[in-house]
Amino acid sequence: MLKRRDFLKSSALTALIPTSDWSDNYLANTDKSVTEPKRQLSIVQETDVIVCGGGPAGIGAALSAARSGAKTTLIEVHGCLGGVWTASLLSNIIDHEGKTGIMKEIIDRLDATDAQYTAKKYDAELMKWTLEQMCKEAGVEVRLHTRVTAAYKDKNNKIDYIATESFSGREAWKAKVFIDTTGNGELAARADCGFDMGEPQTGKVQPMSLMVILSGLNEDDLVKAGYIKGYGKDGSPSETGKKKLHAEILKIGIDASYTMPSFFSIRPDMVALMVNHQYGVLASDAAAISQATIEARNEVNKIIDGLRKLGGIWSKVRIVTTAAQIGIREGRRIHGLYSLTKEDLMRGAKFEDGVCTVNFVVDVHSLVKGEGGGYGNNGVIMKPYQIPLRSLIAKDVNNLMMAGRCISGDFYAHASYRVTGNAVPMGEAAGKIAAKAALTMRLPKEIKWNEV
């Protein structure tokens, strides 16, 4: 078994398979370890489908599994549903246009509750409420504040039960089918699935960003100064506006770690801002993520304090809140029955079992600041392509599916399909298949896409 410190040093982070006793702390200190005593765990639930992770993909999965008639539980570590949408304050939905099903339903619900200021921007607080209500109406059992920490398999190479840690201590949960929607492939890694992470040549991952919500800025001023394209539904940042904002921040003596800082207008008097990049942080390294969060919050505060002192349109700007969870762009890509490749993107691949059409470009944020600190497609030009169901079915464990950014694909494919307008339909497809499998006592790979 490759040890974690070798893993971190490794330049090509490919197919590094931890064991079920895998623990970050244990592997970080391989010379020093303790043996946990055995203990009995109470089984809190035996159900049809358990969805681990309540982000955009998890919401799609849980809603569709429950609506397909399966008893469904959604387990989420944060105190709200939505993942990067809410705990990370994203505020901007990409590639939802033309999508039907649950993605469209969420957009319509947001519109109806005034949570959506524009076609793509939303108020993260109202998103939390909307998602909770949708899950409640569909009969999804939601467990918040609960982290999935282990998976134990039976002799048929199926996950028999998972373990969680929460306010109630350590608990066990059984299901017929599990879906990993943790973004970082946490459940699959605990269940010994193979995975890839980072760029193949260097192992480097896309940077993390801490989103921030600001008050005290006037939409009118931002439009006139060119930071955002226009009013209401046009409240996206313009390319020239991003460069202008970076130059403005340079005036206060800070070279922002993200060189294309972007405002997203979410109300006439409220904007979301993405202004930092934390480079070289692996989604499996808790200490590095902690450090990155503290550094990011420091940078963001210094930038906003500095801008306020410049006066003018900035004179009243204040941070309302920074995200509780730093935004993680890239984690494990779990091995599935099919791995999407950049060649698939370039030829606009269509599949018999295609579950979602992706229209979003390859979007790789600089892996190191020296690459410019912005983003680009690294020469990979995609045509609209489909994600096959097989990329959502784990190769190494029989009753496990994935949806969202942890599905099976290469570095460039991930850089395109990872956005939330695709995470939801992937989840919706996984939920349907998982429900069918659970209710008919079959494995996900035995269900044909046209059956659902």
Ligand SMILES: Cc1cc2nc3c(=O)[nH]c(=O)nc-3n(C[C@H](O)[C@H](O)[C@H](O)COP(=O)(O)OP(=O)(O)OC[C@H]3O[C@@H](n4cnc5c(N)ncnc54)[C@H](O)[C@@H]3O)c2cc1C
């Ligand atoms: C800074 C940043 C900017 C981005 N910009 C955009 C954008 O403008 N528009 C867009 O559409 N997309 C954007 N993306 C991409 C998009 O947000 C993600 O790829 C998307 O959220 C993926 O959805 P997901 O459900 O797979 O993962 P996530 O949103 O990460 O959700 C995973 C969920 O699982 C939970 N979880 C994790 N581990 C566990 C565990 N062990 N136990 C229980 N729960 C767990 C998490 O708390 C989270 O709620 C951006 C991403 C980042 C980081």
